Each structure stands twice: as structure tokens, then as C-alpha cells.
Amino acid sequence: MTRSSILRFPLALAIALALTPIHAMQAPLAQDSGRSAFNASAGFETAEGRFAADGRAVVLYQPGFRASPGGSAESMARDFLDAQAARLGIEHSPARLQTAFRRDDGAFSVVRFTQMLDEVPVYGSDIAVSVRKDGEIIFVSSEARPQIEAIATTPARSVDEVRGDVERALGLSAARDETAPRLMVYADSAPTRLVWVYVLRDESRSGAWEVVADAATGEVIDSHDTSLYVNGTATVFDPDPLTTSGATYGQTGYTDSNDADSPQLTAQLQSVTLNDITSAAGVFRLEGPWARCDDWDTPIGGVNDCPTPATSNFSTTRNDQKFEGPHVYHLIDKQMRYLNLTLGVTVVPNSVAGGVRFDPHGFNGDDNSSFTPSSDRLTFGEGGVDDAEDADVVLHELGHGLHDWVTNGGLSQTQGLSEGVGDYFASSYNRSTGHWTPSDPQWFWMFHWDGHGTDTWAGRVTNWNLNHSYPGNLGSGIHAQGQYWSSCNLVAWVAIGRDAMDKAMLRGLAMTSASSNQKDAAQAVITAAATMGYSPAQINALGSAYNTSCTYNVTVPSTDLIFAHGFDN
Ligand SMILES: [Zn+2]
Structure with a gap:
């Protein structure tokens, strides 16, 4: 130069x-919002598992349930959910359970379900049912949302319209999508709302920000950094x-030479x-x-x-x-x-x-x-x-x-x-x-x-x-x-x-x-x-x-x- x-x-x-x-x-932005998960707040624990304050099960260490053997892992897991929905607080839920993922680890399988209202997934919902080959349910971990209302699932405003509101509300200058926006049902708090969920990167801040915005009003309900540092x-x-x-x-070796490597220069690299x-x-x-x-x-x-x-x-x-x-x-x-x-x-x-x-x-x-x-x-x-x-x-x-x-x-x-x-x-x-x-x-x-x-x-x-x-x-x-x-x-x-x-x-x-x-x-x-x-x-x-x-x-x-x-x- x-x-x-x-x-x-x-x-x-x-x-x-x-x-x-x-x-x-300005101090640098906090590295992580430290945001706690929906079900992480205090409830109570017993030998049977961990429960939310309202008594519904979040984790069952010993479910004490055996499905009729011989079916698929998914059908055995569904047997449990049909019989025990009340334990998870979802027996009256208008949402159905859709199979989202299955993992077979030889001795047992883990089948995961997402709550769905019509064809729209419920934000954060995930129920992991682990089942042994003989039908014994050995572990259940639930992020089911218990308070879902039967709302209409057609968005009042388009993904791009709401996105404009989000950018203005958060002061984003050049936001771009990290992943495709999703239409979801948000039931972490009442009332249940239809939302657009974005994951945005922007010039103005570090990280990949997940933003939950009301699909009717454009109101930002939640935003947090999803990046791992x-x-x-x-x-x-x-x-x-x-x-x-x-x-x-x-x-010898210590010249630019059009950006070429040399053994001498490479030897000066430090990890x-x-x-x-x-x-x-x-x-x-x-x-x-x-x-x-x-x-x-x-x-x-x-x-x-x-x-x-x-x-x-x-x-x-x-x-x-x-x-x-x-x-x-x-x-x-x-x-x-x-x-x-x-x-x-x-x-x-x-x-x-x-x-x-x-x-x-x-x-x-x-x-x-x-x-x-x-x-x-x-x-x-x-x-x-x-x-x-x-x-x-x-x-x-x-x-x-x-x-x-x-x-x-x-x-x-x-x-x-x-x-x-x-x-x-x-x-x-x-x-x-x-x-x-x-x-x-x-x-x-x-x-x-x-x-x-x-x-x-x-x-x-x-x-x-x-x-x-x-x-x-x-x-x-x-x-x-x-x-x-x-x-x-x-x-x-x-x-x-x-x-x-x-x-x-x-x-x-x-x-x-x-x-x-x-x-x-x-x-x-x-x-x-x-x-x-x-x-x-x-x-x-x-x-x-x-x-x-x-x-x-x-x-x-x-x-x-x-x-x-x-x-x-
Ligand atoms: Zn200068």
C-alpha cells in the first residue's frame, strides 16, 4: 500500500x-439473551418426573405405561399419548399431534410429535416419546402447549407486510432471512395468536435473531438471538x-511474490x-x-x-x-x-x-x-x-x-x-x-x-x-x-x-x-x-x-x- x-x-x-x-x-450487545424455555420455570419434581406448577407432566422419568407390542414405534407412542393426554395437559386441546421425527437407536426408538392447528404448527411444541421394542414407554419429554385456543389459521397479513413492521420496530436496516419465515400458532401466552416467525440477520447487530410477530397486527411478541457463540x-x-x-x-522466501506461499512464510504462521x-x-x-x-x-x-x-x-x-x-x-x-x-x-x-x-x-x-x-x-x-x-x-x-x-x-x-x-x-x-x-x-x-x-x-x-x-x-x-x-x-x-x-x-x-x-x-x-x-x-x-x-x-x-x-x- x-x-x-x-x-x-x-x-x-x-x-x-x-x-x-x-x-x-454503546456496550457490545449481550452475547445471549439467556432466555428461558417455556417449561423451564419452577414447578415441582417427584420420583416420577418433573411437573409444571399446574400439575401437567413436563418430563416423565418412569411413565409406567406399556403399549400393545408389535406395532410400529410411532403407533406404540401414539397409544401412550391417546391414553395419557391428561397427564400432559392436552386432553382437551384443539390441536392434533403430527409425527415430526423418529430416531431408532436399536434397543429403543424416540418418536417426536408437533402440535398442529389445522395445518399450522404450534410454536415450540415438541413431545418426545421414547419406546422400547416391547412397547414399554421408558421416557417422555414434553414441550406441549396446554392452552391452545381454536383460532382461525389464515393470516390477515402477508409475510412481507408483517416483516416491514418488524424491521421498523426493531430498527433493522438491511435484514435478510437466515431461514424461510414460517406461519405458526403462538400459545406461549394468552390469547393464542397466529404469528409469522422470522430468523433474521442484520447489519445492526450480531447473531441470528428469531422474531415472533403477530400475523394480524405486526406486533413483535418475542425476539432473541439464536446463535451459538x-x-x-x-x-x-x-x-x-x-x-x-x-x-x-x-x-529467500520473505517476499510478497504475488501473494504466494513460501515455506519460510508458512513457518511463521501461528495457530x-x-x-x-x-x-x-x-x-x-x-x-x-x-x-x-x-x-x-x-x-x-x-x-x-x-x-x-x-x-x-x-x-x-x-x-x-x-x-x-x-x-x-x-x-x-x-x-x-x-x-x-x-x-x-x-x-x-x-x-x-x-x-x-x-x-x-x-x-x-x-x-x-x-x-x-x-x-x-x-x-x-x-x-x-x-x-x-x-x-x-x-x-x-x-x-x-x-x-x-x-x-x-x-x-x-x-x-x-x-x-x-x-x-x-x-x-x-x-x-x-x-x-x-x-x-x-x-x-x-x-x-x-x-x-x-x-x-x-x-x-x-x-x-x-x-x-x-x-x-x-x-x-x-x-x-x-x-x-x-x-x-x-x-x-x-x-x-x-x-x-x-x-x-x-x-x-x-x-x-x-x-x-x-x-x-x-x-x-x-x-x-x-x-x-x-x-x-x-x-x-x-x-x-x-x-x-x-x-x-x-x-x-x-x-x-x-x-x-x-x-x-x-
Ligand atoms: Zn491512516
Whole structure:
């Protein structure tokens, strides 16, 4: 890539955004609604089984019933249901029982029934009757709905009409069906209603949401996430193959070579856990609480779509277009958890809940990457090394997002501030992996794998302060100028450590606004640090970085002020 930037949105859109209400900081959506099943609530248990509060059986451990042997498993199970419907609370039900599933396990069979009103299934109904070959009923587990009223089963409104109501009620922007909608009878609560049941995925939230809506009024009766959140695995470079190997670009095997695999590069892959990805409808998706793959930018679809394997193992090598998706997921998830959970600084997208959106193959395939503030999305291009293969690129772009989110959209590019923020967070991460030391030139590099190579672009550096000064000699253009900001803060990083410096950076930036320059931001960071109770030694180290190693000339908060505010950090 040649340069990395935030994508500016058109002026008209910028004005429209300025008029929209202020977004409150949003916590990620809960992983699971924790919704309890219809029959899970308290009733009573005996040696015979588990019963609902009204006395009907939910589970019979010892049904004590033998059907006439010799019939099919289904007919024997029906013998039981005909004789014992009262025990299950369905003896007066207008619903009939339709055989839904049968499983033969040699010694016994399990036959499952669904309640039906006319030809419409009753939502959630399921009665599993287990029967031995000799007709003995050995176990019954029932989700039968006991209070079904005989309602008409022709929907007053179409599936699409009600769907429109659902989308408006839930604020869904681009909902699509995970499975085909179903017409059902809903008797979990009175009165019994005819409903449309949808399973929807939407841009605005994680997961696959089951929505139950009244087929006459469109009212949303229930909605909950049906996804299972699981951990997956993937092979990644972390942070990049040159950093982990100590090799330089151009050594045998360590070149891009049009995205080809080499034994040397493959040897740098590490197996990692992909935290809390989504499993639904037989596939696994890179959708979790902190990161979410979203093929929003061209090229769309095909090999450039987000991977959806049938198992939770996303492992592959760099030549595969499906390599970059899990690579970016891992890095964003790791960085967001570190900042939000380890450091305790809340920093999440302002406009969408449910994980930072990223397109691992976007930007028309060009050698560029970006963060788009209006939609809080990242996209990574190709050309030279695929941008998404280099943690420096991923975390630089995420850095623009962090800057935007802590300021509620007040990201500043004055003197390339936000470029410097991106470079700072990427370098902070790379250094924290412990592969380079201050005696290596690479300690001061940005874009370790994507840049600095013999046939890639030149990359950037983080010792820009050695031959530049503030404010008159920052260099030309926001990307060059931003190097001064990252360099000065990385001097402080060495003195006070990653945790303290990353935290002060975010808390300080949070106080700034859209025209803030580097000195404003430096003053904000050191003031934030002092107010959070950083020690005099830490504050003096920050002051030295800003005023001695660099020339911001900030006011260093006095030790008295620091003590006055105590050490409550
Ligand atoms: Zn940038």
C-alpha cells in the first residue's frame, strides 16, 4: 500500500451527521439473551418426573405405561399419548399431534410429535416419546402447549407486510432471512395468536435473531438471538512474518511474490483461538462481540466474501483469499479486548453495536486501506503485500476508529494527528510482542511487512522526532506529520510502559475535538494522566518526552496537583 488514510465522507453527509443526535457510548450487545424455555420455570419434581406448577407432566422419568407390542414405534407412542393426554395437559386441546421425527437407536426408538392447528404448527411444541421394542414407554419429554385456543389459521397479513413492521420496530436496516419465515400458532401466552416467525440477520447487530410477530397486527411478541457463540481456530501472522522471524524483506522466501506461499512464510504462521465467533445454520462466521467480518466494500462476493466454513477451523495459508478474514478478526478482537477489558477504557463504535466491521478484501483491490467514520467500518486493499496480512495496517486503521469513537466523531487530522494516533497504536502493539529491541532499526518502523521492502512502498518511521520539530518542521502532508505524534508518544511509551501510555492516549484524546492539533492533544494526554493519578515520575517522563525529546512545550502538571487528586488509578 502506498498510503493509508481515513475516507472522508461528502460534505452533505458530514452536515447530515452533524445534525443527528449524539450517540451514547454503546456496550457490545449481550452475547445471549439467556432466555428461558417455556417449561423451564419452577414447578415441582417427584420420583416420577418433573411437573409444571399446574400439575401437567413436563418430563416423565418412569411413565409406567406399556403399549400393545408389535406395532410400529410411532403407533406404540401414539397409544401412550391417546391414553395419557391428561397427564400432559392436552386432553382437551384443539390441536392434533403430527409425527415430526423418529430416531431408532436399536434397543429403543424416540418418536417426536408437533402440535398442529389445522395445518399450522404450534410454536415450540415438541413431545418426545421414547419406546422400547416391547412397547414399554421408558421416557417422555414434553414441550406441549396446554392452552391452545381454536383460532382461525389464515393470516390477515402477508409475510412481507408483517416483516416491514418488524424491521421498523426493531430498527433493522438491511435484514435478510437466515431461514424461510414460517406461519405458526403462538400459545406461549394468552390469547393464542397466529404469528409469522422470522430468523433474521442484520447489519445492526450480531447473531441470528428469531422474531415472533403477530400475523394480524405486526406486533413483535418475542425476539432473541439464536446463535451459538463458540471459539474457532485460525492460522495467523501475529503481528507479521518479518517481526516474528527477524528476517528482512527480500531474504529467500520473505517476499510478497504475488501473494504466494513460501515455506519460510508458512513457518511463521501461528495457530490462535478465534474468540466468540458465531455458529448458526450449519456455518461458522467471523462475527463476535468485538469484531465482525462484513463484505461491504468491492470486490464483493466469491473468494472475497467473508469465509463461512462448515467447521470452526478457519486455518489456511496466505495465498488463500480466505486467509485475511480470520487474520483481521483475531487482531481486532485482541486489541479491542485489551483496551476495553484489560485497560478498562470503553472504546467501541459509535454508530453500530456488535463488533468492529471490517472487509478483509475491499478498496477495489487497490493498495490502500481505510476507516470510514460515517459507518464505522474498516476496509483493506491488496497490491504489494495484502494490507490485511500486516498487523501494523490493521491496527493503524483501527486506531482511526479508536480516535473517532472516544471523541464521538471529533477525530482531528490537523497536523496529521489521527495518522499519528494510528501509527502509535500499531507500533505500541508491535513493540509489545517483544520481537524487536531499541537497537533494531525495525523498532522504529511502521508497516513492517507491508512497507520498507525492496518491492513494496517505503513505510513510515517512529523516530521522526530525531530530525523534525514542532510546529515548524513536521514534514509535508498528514501522513508524514503524523509520524511526529507517534514518535513523541512512543518515547513516553518506553518510559512508562504500554498499559499506562495506551490508557493515557485514549483518555487524553477523548478530551479533544475536530480541529485539535498535536500540541493540544499532548496537553490533553498529560492532563488526563495527571488527573487519573499517574505518579510524578510518570508525569515527568511524559513531560520529558513532549518537551525535551520533542518540542510541544506543554505545561507539565505540578506534583502538587497530582497529589491533590490522589492516586485513584
Ligand atoms: Zn491512516
